[in-house]
Amino acid sequence: MTLDELFDVRNGVASSRLSISHHPAPNHVPYLRPAKTQQRTIAGWVPESEIGSDNIYPEGTLFVSTDGAGSHSYSYVSKFRFACNSNVAVLLPKRDMSVNEKLYYARCISMNRHKFSYGRKPKGDRLKQIELPTVPDWVNEKIFKNNFSSLSRLMSLSTEAIDITATDQTETFVSVSDLFNVFYGTNLELNALEPAENGTGVNFVSRSSKNNGISARVKLLPDISPIQGGVLTVAGGGSVLETFLQLEPFYSGFHLFYLVPRESMCAEELLYYASCIRENRFRYSYGRQANRTLGGLKIPARSSIPHWVFGSLAKIVEQVEIDLKT
Structure with a gap:
């Protein structure tokens, strides 16, 4: 019709x-x-x-x-x-x-x-x-509504308000490099890697703006260790400044950086900073990439993180569960 x-x-x-x-x-x-x-x-x-x-x-x-x-x-x-x-x-x-x-x-x-x-x-x-x-x-079947096992994982990542005792309490904004160590990724070509099947292998993160930046699942290489999860990935070119939280180990493609927190951060803090970095996209274009300037971008200091950030994942999960029951 x-x-x-x-x-x-x-x-x-x-x-x-x-x-x-x-x-x-x-x-x-x-x-x-x-x-x-x-x-x-x-x-x-x-x-x-x-x-x-x-x-x-x-x-x-x-x-x-x-x-x-x-x-x-x-x-x-x-x-x-x-x-x-x-x-x-x-x-x-x-x-x-x-x-x-x-x-x-x-x-x-x-x-x-x-x-x-x-x-x-x-x-x-x-x-x-x-x-x-x-x-x-199947769109309206109950099994469709129950196929969200990741919700429980999101709930487990939610955190109560944290008393942040950071050195930046007098600053409203700091540089990315003040809060994160900035590293260049594994710089691999996807077409040179072997696809993994049945949930094996590791994620391959590219400069894509979709699917959390994940382009494929690939087999482990014997001589290159994957980057460990709990970091932010940032596209230096392509979809410039598309930023995502990677919870699992991964390989990465060209012009992709990953940010390791200098101090321990919960998932909600990392997601907040991913959004803050992404909001700087207007400064860049295909002809002006972020390869040299990423570390100097200004983002809110940890002491400036809004209180609503903590516990936000739990609120989202609760709302999704309500929606799925209606």
Whole structure:
């Protein structure tokens, strides 16, 4: 069946007549834009009074990017109330749909991306005529909801508030190299390695912005030891400054750095710093990489870490478990 048989399509509101704030504020809602990844879809926050209640959509609403050479056709399900700009289409189901069904259709819509381009955008009838399959039974089966063994691991990584007695308490911002030892990775070529099967081997981390930077699972080399987990990996080139926490041993590709904390840090601190480093991406491009300047980037001192960082993984796990039961 076609997309418009399943959904009513609503367009967003042009940004030209809105007051967009770069920070959350009372009586404001997130204002979404086209983006390749869901985390980048928030363009800012707009006053509810300006956007109007008819243009504010509830948590659990499916939306599609309809413009941008690198952003068009990507589809997501929102976890919060939002408004969106005119290059985003909101899809309102014509029948009751579970979150699992919406996620399934979001993935199906994104898989149609090859049919469009910057000159042939998924707008209007082109979007409405995308063909979508019937939802398979497994999408709503109980086994689908229970297939999240990693949740317990995330819960175990969550930490209560820590009394940080660091030497940087008088500083608000410090350099990356003040908190981490910066090392160059194993600098291997994936096509020269042998793929591992059945969960054996180790992860191969590249400069990718997807899948936690992991491109493959490869067999161990007899003469090269993998890098141990508990570190951050940072892309010096390619997807510059894409930063991830690696919990397991891994090999790495070209122009990939890894950061070892100078003092013991919990997983939530490391995830916080991964986000802080990633927020510096705007300083770089394909022609201006971070190979020489990574250590000098400014990030918050440990004494400046917000209190909400600690225990955040537990809160996320609890919310996911609630969502899976609905």
